[in-house]
Amino acid sequence: MGVARAVAWRLALLLPTAFGVTVLTFLLLALTPGDPAAILLGSRATPGQVVELRERLGLDRPLPQFAGFVARLLRGDLGESIFYRRPVLELVADRLGVTLWLVGYVIVLALALSVPLAALAARRRDGPADHAVRVIPLVGLGMPSFWIALMLVQVFSLRLGLFPVAGFGVGVPGHLHAMFLPALTVAVAMVPPLVRSLRVALLRIGESDFVVTARAKGLTEGEVLRGHALRNALVSTVTVLGVNVAFLVGGTLVVEKVFALPGLGSLMIDAIFNRDFPVVQGVTFVFAILVVLVNLATDVVHALLDPRVGRG
Amino acid sequence: MEVHTATAWGPLPAALSIFSNSILPAGLGGVPRDAFFRTPVGTGPFVVESWDVGSELRLAPNPRYRIAGEPKVASVAMRTVPDDNTRALMLRGGQAHLMAAPAYATLGALSAAPGVAVEVTAAEKVFYLLMNQREPPFADPRVRSAVAHALDRDAMVAALLFGHGAIADSFLPPGAPFYDNSARTPAHDLARARAELAASGFPDGFTTRFVVGGTDQFGVTLAELVQHDLARIGITVEIGRIDPGAVAMARQSFEYGLQADWFLMDIADPDQILSYILDGVNGGAHAYYTGYASEEMSGLLAAAARAPDPAGRAELYRRVQALAARDVPQVPLFYAPTVWGRSQQVRGFEMLPTGNYRLGEVSLGS
Numbered sequence: 001m002g003v004a005r006a007v008a009w010r011l012a013l014l015l016p017t018a019f020g021v022t023v024l025t026f027l028l029l030a031l032t033p034g035d036p037a038a039i040l041l042g043s044r045a046t047p048g049q050v051v052e053l054r055e056r057l058g059l060d061r062p063l064p065q066f067a068g069f070v071a072r073l074l075r076g077d078l079g080e081s082i083f084y085r086r087p088v089l090e091l092v093a094d095r096l097g098v099t100l101w102l103v104g105y106v107i108v109l110a111l112a113l114s115v116p117l118a119a120l121a122a123r124r125r126d127g128p129a130d131h132a133v134r135v136i137p138l139v140g141l142g143m144p145s146f147w148i149a150l151m152l153v154q155v156f157s158l159r160l161g162l163f164p165v166a167g168f169g170v171g172v173p174g175h176l177h178a179m180f181l182p183a184l185t186v187a188v189a190m191v192p193p194l195v196r197s198l199r200v201a202l203l204r205i206g207e208s209d210f211v212v213t214a215r216a217k218g219l220t221e222g223e224v225l226r227g228h229a230l231r232n233a234l235v236s237t238v239t240v241l242g243v244n245v246a247f248l249v250g251g252t253l254v255v256e257k258v259f260a261l262p263g264l265g266s267l268m269i270d271a272i273f274n275r276d277f278p279v280v281q282g283v284t285f286v287f288a289i290l291v292v293l294v295n296l297a298t299d300v301v302h303a304l305l306d307p308r309v310g311r312g
Numbered sequence: 313m314e315v316h317t318a319t320a321w322g323p324l325p326a327a328l329s330i331f332s333n334s335i336l337p338a339g340l341g342g343v344p345r346d347a348f349f350r351t352p353v354g355t356g357p358f359v360v361e362s363w364d365v366g367s368e369l370r371l372a373p374n375p376r377y378r379i380a381g382e383p384k385v386a387s388v389a390m391r392t393v394p395d396d397n398t399r400a401l402m403l404r405g406g407q408a409h410l411m412a413a414p415a416y417a418t419l420g421a422l423s424a425a426p427g428v429a430v431e432v433t434a435a436e437k438v439f440y441l442l443m444n445q446r447e448p449p450f451a452d453p454r455v456r457s458a459v460a461h462a463l464d465r466d467a468m469v470a471a472l473l474f475g476h477g478a479i480a481d482s483f484l485p486p487g488a489p490f491y492d493n494s495a496r497t498p499a500h501d502l503a504r505a506r507a508e509l510a511a512s513g514f515p516d517g518f519t520t521r522f523v524v525g526g527t528d529q530f531g532v533t534l535a536e537l538v539q540h541d542l543a544r545i546g547i548t549v550e551i552g553r554i555d556p557g558a559v560a561m562a563r564q565s566f567e568y569g570l571q572a573d574w575f576l577m578d579i580a581d582p583d584q585i586l587s588y589i590l591d592g593v594n595g596g597a598h599a600y601y602t603g604y605a606s607e608e609m610s611g612l613l614a615a616a617a618r619a620p621d622p623a624g625r626a627e628l629y630r631r632v633q634a635l636a637a638r639d640v641p642q643v644p645l646f647y648a649p650t651v652w653g654r655s656q657q658v659r660g661f662e663m664l665p666t667g668n669y670r671l672g673e674v675s676l677g678s
Contacts, residue, residue, distance in 0.1 A: 034557035038564060044588060046596035047564055084365045085346065094364060150397065157405050165405040166398050167391075260393040260402075262367035270366065270394075275557050 003303045010296045014289060021288040022073070025281050026066050035059070036082045036275035057082055059277075069281060078282035083274045088282035091267060096286070098168055098263035101175055102255070103248050105183035107241070110190040114237075117191070118198035119225055125203060137195055140188040149185045149258040156181060166260035182259040186252060190244050197240045201233035235306045242298025249290045320618045322625055326581035331668050357383040357672030367392055377672070384660070384675035403428055403653050409676065410661060411653040415530075416474045419651060427656050435477045435647035436485040436665045440589065441538065442563070442571045442642050445603035449520065450569070454512035456640040460498035461505035462545045468537055469646050472530060476651065480644035483589065483636045487665050488582050490616075490626050495634035497644050505545045517546030520569030525556035534572050534645075563601045572645070573600070576667050582629055583617045590632065590641060604641035 037053040038045065058065045072079055078088035121133035140148065157165045169178030205211055206229060214224050253265030264283055271279035317324065327333070335355060340348040351360045355378065358371035371388040391408070393399045396415050402408040404425045414422055414430065423430040443450035443459065450456060465479040481493040498504075509515060522538060524531040532553065539549040549570065554562065562568050577585050591613050592598050592605030599605065612635065616628035650663050660673040 032555070033561065034555055035561050038561045039557050042560070044597065045564075048596060050564065086365060091365075094367075150401075153401050153405075158401065161405075165401045165407050166393060167407065257395050258398055260391065260395070260398050262364070262392075266394070267366070273555075273557050 003300065006303075007296065007300065010292070010299070014292050017292055018285050018288040019070075019073075022069075022281055022285050025284045026069075026277075029275075029277055029280060030062055032275075034275045036277065039274050040083065065277075069278065073285070078285065079278035081271075081276055081279045083271070083276040083279070088278050091279060092264065092282060092286050095262055095264045095267045098256075098261050099249070099252060099265065101168075101179055102182060102186070102252055102261065102263060103245060105176075105179050106186045106190065106248060107245060109183050109187040110194060110241070110244075113187060113191050114194035114198060115230070118195045118202060118233075119230075121195065121199045122202035122206060123221060130199075133195060134199070137188075137192040141192040143188075145185055145189060145254050146258050148188055149181070149255060152181045152185060166258075168261055179261070182255050182261060185255050185258075186248065190241075190248075193240050193244070194237055198233055198237045201236050202229055205229045205232050231305060235302060238298060238301050238305065242294060242301075245298075246291045246294045249287055249294060320620050322617055322619060323579065323581040323583040326579040327584075330579050331666075332578075357670075358388060361387070371671075379672065382672040384673065385671075388671055400653065403655065406655070409655045409658050414651055414653050416472065416476055416648075416651070419474065419476065422653050428653055429656050430651065430653050431661075431663070432476055433650045433663050434487055434665065435649040436487050437574050437576045437648045437650060437667075438480055438483070438485050438585075439534075439572060439574045439645040439648060440600065440642040441645055442568075442573060442600055442602050444566055444568050444570070444601075445641075446566045447520070447569055449512075449514050449518045451603075452512045452514065453639060454508045455514055456643075457498060458505045458508035458512060458545060459542065459547070460640050460643045461501045461508060462547075463538065463541050463643060463645070464500050465645055466500065468534065471537060472533060473646065473648055477646050477648045479646050482633050483586065483642075483644050484582050484629075484633065485577065485647055488577060488585075489580060490582050490629035492626075492630040492633045494630065495637040497637055498640065502544060509545050509547070517548065519548040519550065521550050521552045522570040523552045523554055523559065523562050523568040524571070525559045526553035527556055528559075531572060535570075538570065538572075566601065566603065574648070576650070578666055580666070583613075586629070586632060587613055587617070590636060592641075599641055602641055604639070606635070606639060606641075609635055609639070609641075 035050065035054065037050045037057060037059055041049055041053060054060050058068075069079055076089075078092065080087055081091055084091060117133045117137070121130040124130050153165055156162045163181050164178050167178050169175045202225075211224055211228055214228050215221075219227065252261075252263060253269050255261070256263045256266040257269070264286070267279065268283045268287075270276075271283065315324065315328070337353060341353065350363060353359070354374075357374055357377045357379070359374045361370040361372040363369045369390040371390070373383050373386065377383065393402065396413060396418070399408065399411040400414055400418060400422055403411045403422070404427075406427075419430050419432075422428055441459070441463070443456055445451045445456075450459075469475065469477050469479055481496045482491055483497075484491045486493075509517065522535040524535045526532075532551070535549070535551045539551060542549050552568075559571070563571055563573075575585055575589065587595050588597050589600040590604070591610045592603065593607060593610035594614065595610075609632065612628055612632050616625050616632060619625045619628055650667055652661075652663060654661060657676050657678070659675045659677050661669065661671075662673075663669050
């Protein structure tokens, strides 16, 4: 009952939160120098042409423009891009799939790497394997993602020819193939905090009474891990993962740029440079909704893993 | 078809042949404007198959193309890949046949990659240093002359173009009709630069602001070179790295001291470029937003555009270039080539001096 009420409350907060973010974005854009009309017409435009286009696009009337944006938003319309002359919703829909694919792929790879590494480290506590697992991923965390991306491309694309250099691929097998290196690039930075949190949790749970009892009953270490320890240890790791994924939703732009992925991150960065205000506002709105949904999903998974949360 | 103009106008044939002056169906064939331009119908070798704006444009052969046997490839995909490093890696990895605009710094490494060739056009892109003449120091022609003499443009060609270019000796690129370098732009001469500044209204130097896009590494390096050169004659240059989207606006509202920009002619006639950068009296762009305004210059430009015969135009444009070399409304810095990378499979791809290319003749070898 507690979980259902919490979910309902969070869903009720979704739209006000997204709206608040949109208002803040509008204010920040209003304070930022740069004129979409001047950018659209290029550096050779005359001041007269710029003024004319500003008037035509309504850029000289920011408040009515924002009021129009809000009114359209209430009807589910995010407006039209100044730069692409297409509905923002259409642009977002085209790009959202790429970003969701990337985020999903990153989560799968990050978990696939973190869980066995953390289990190995916890099992060989203070041994060479433990130290290696704790130190080596930190190197990945310390390297800039564009550099990791370039190194992965050099080795796996150019030298070994296993993966394409860039692009999104066609069809599900094509996406899985083409997005492997981008997803791995992001996952490499996500693995260290996950491994650390999961390792600490596994060590703590390994000393608890129910695990000692399970071992005393003759269960193997693998059975103890799968049946008892992992589920309990994942509770804190899910929170760490949730925070990272929420950041990822808007934070994949470097990887999108390097791998030429047509996702929301690259749409956003282009829109900021082009001062394409409707796209910036629309994408921010979608980001805000996605972040709230990811946090909500994190809480729900948390509650499912730990029934005490639901009761609280 | 007959074209009537109010006065004789020499650039007309060149202007009519510009790529963007397309022949369109009357009334756009009854198709709404937005829909028409999303899948335009033209007379070229290809038609639009699909267009994911900002991501990919796919072209298919035009079955009614007028030249038999063209286009020679079954389809073309033009992909937007903003990162030049990624574009180079795609070419090297066999994921692309042609890449636009590799960085000059990477041309050596790219041409050494197996199966890849680097192509360089004649250097036709002119880079200019713009000086805001609505600020007192640059309104003084002697200060502008001092700046021009202080700049080591050979060092710029070496540091920025890695030798793929040449210092500019006129306001026009060498391939332009009526190019004339008999009155050369001021040469690198520090003693002369110091003498010009000493004779100007600012003998003790001054401080100015070079505005450049913060993510434009080429532009930032250029600004640093200018900063270094002008410091040697007592002019302090502060580099203002601003948002790239605000650079053009800063120029158009004259909120800068120095800026750099480049121009590549769209038409095979000097009227377009010279009117834009030098005509501060009749032109709407205030002589490239420098504020330079000379009745003599504007009169010469107008006469050159209207002169009926090529010999007359040549003489008038020679005088324009000589006057510009004397007044220094901007400093022409260097000529840069357009560069591209191609797979060695690609045959028949050629970049025109105006920066355009034709894909109808392109084919793929084994």
